[in-house]
Amino acid sequence: MKTSFFDIENWREIGATLARNKTRTLLTAFGIFWGTAMLAMLFGGAQGFEGVMRRNFAGFSTNLGAVYNNNRTVPYKGFNKGSGWEMTIRDIELIRKLAPAMEYSTEADQRYGTAAFGSKTKAVGVTGIEGDYCKILVPVINEGRFISDSDVASERKVCVLGKDIATSLFGNDSPLGKYVSVDGIYFLVVGVASQLSEATIQRRLDECVVIPSSTMRRAYNRGDKVGLFLYTAPAGHTPSENEAVIRRVFSSAHSISPDDRQAIEFLDISEQFEMIDNLFLGISLLALFVGFGSLMAGVIGVGNIMWIVVKERTREFGIRRAIGAKPLDITMQVLSESIMLTLVAGTLGVCFGALVLGIADRMTFDPLLGHAGFELTFRQAIIIVALFFVLGSAAGTIPAIKAMKIKPIEAINDK
Numbered sequence: 001m002k003t004s005f006f007d008i009e010n011w012r013e014i015g016a017t018l019a020r021n022k023t024r025t026l027l028t029a030f031g032i033f034w035g036t037a038m039l040a041m042l043f044g045g046a047q048g049f050e051g052v053m054r055r056n057f058a059g060f061s062t063n064l065g066a067v068y069n070n071n072r073t074v075p076y077k078g079f080n081k082g083s084g085w086e087m088t089i090r091d092i093e094l095i096r097k098l099a100p101a102m103e104y105s106t107e108a109d110q111r112y113g114t115a116a117f118g119s120k121t122k123a124v125g126v127t128g129i130e131g132d133y134c135k136i137l138v139p140v141i142n143e144g145r146f147i148s149d150s151d152v153a154s155e156r157k158v159c160v161l162g163k164d165i166a167t168s169l170f171g172n173d174s175p176l177g178k179y180v181s182v183d184g185i186y187f188l189v190v191g192v193a194s195q196l197s198e199a200t201i202q203r204r205l206d207e208c209v210v211i212p213s214s215t216m217r218r219a220y221n222r223g224d225k226v227g228l229f230l231y232t233a234p235a236g237h238t239p240s241e242n243e244a245v246i247r248r249v250f251s252s253a254h255s256i257s258p259d260d261r262q263a264i265e266f267l268d269i270s271e272q273f274e275m276i277d278n279l280f281l282g283i284s285l286l287a288l289f290v291g292f293g294s295l296m297a298g299v300i301g302v303g304n305i306m307w308i309v310v311k312e313r314t315r316e317f318g319i320r321r322a323i324g325a326k327p328l329d330i331t332m333q334v335l336s337e338s339i340m341l342t343l344v345a346g347t348l349g350v351c352f353g354a355l356v357l358g359i360a361d362r363m364t365f366d367p368l369l370g371h372a373g374f375e376l377t378f379r380q381a382i383i384i385v386a387l388f389f390v391l392g393s394a395a396g397t398i399p400a401i402k403a404m405k406i407k408p409i410e411a412i413n414d415k
Helices: 008-020 022-055 089-098 149-154 163-170 213-219 239-254 269-312 314-322 327-363 378-404 408-413
Strands: 064-069 105-117 120-129 139-144 158-162 179-182 185-195 208-212 228-232 264-268
Touching (some): 022 269, 022 378, 064 239, 064 269, 089 105, 105 208, 120 163, 120 213, 149 213, 158 163, 179 208, 208 213, 228 239, 239 264, 239 269, 264 269, 269 378, 327 378
Parallel strands (some): 158 185
Antiparallel strands (some): 064 228, 064 264, 105 120, 105 179, 105 228, 158 208
């Protein structure tokens, strides 16, 4: 009696064997099903969770550096402890020339003011920026355009209204081409914008009136003073690589002690984002660990059920051996049952996991930011099924070998 892996009669017999023990078969299949489903959902879910969290920082440069002034904490060259100083345009121009790793940069002065249109008024943040601002903190342009380098160079009295400000002053009407009074100074509205990222350095863009930095200095008698300087480092570099140059420029121009670290406030956002990346890596590894644990539970279930099958069918295997079945035929019979159970339940588990991930991805879809990433690619699904197939086959191998070693006379006399 010869048994082949591809023999149709062999597979019919396997189906009949599994059907005779429905409860045991279903429980084992559910263990395999849930193991693969958990691995798929945890793997895709970790990616989706990371996508949801990263959407909070969409448009916010992860390699951002920020510099602003603070009072001196060390007396130096006639300046007392606690005395103040201010950055200037000349400082910024020199830093841009000397900095070794700087891609985009902008002033970002801000103050509080009042915007008015007709009889409506609104407390706002007035922000003065340069053209590169929209490359560092990417805004959502709802209408019109954003502030450009040409606006800064010409000191134009133009502004971009935050979405909340535009709604408060104009309702559902478009503010483009109209003049808004900001602290008694009239600005032509050229755009409406909102903030894409949940993270922010100053007040949220939705609550601000944005004007050219040069216009702000002139309108508010700021002279050549700069309140905040933002910049990004190019790929492969960090903002901290510019810190030494920045401190040297300010220390030399404003008589600040080289040992006074607090007088020049320096912020490297990339360090915070590196911690976030490590957190996401930890979550992914934890998800894989838990998912693999569920997978192994299913594999152990397959091994246990095969041991029981071999024990219950000892007499049957002995009779098969007595009438001419080879040891390999018995081995293939047991392995075939293990493989069939693993493939069917494992494939269903992966399909269920992909379905759940698809539903989660649809529920978290954002029209502006797109899909969060709750998904399982075809390649990932194949890898999970293949992994379970290999482990499930391995789990069934030892019981199969035990069945192969059963001697006909011992099996027939087994009770």
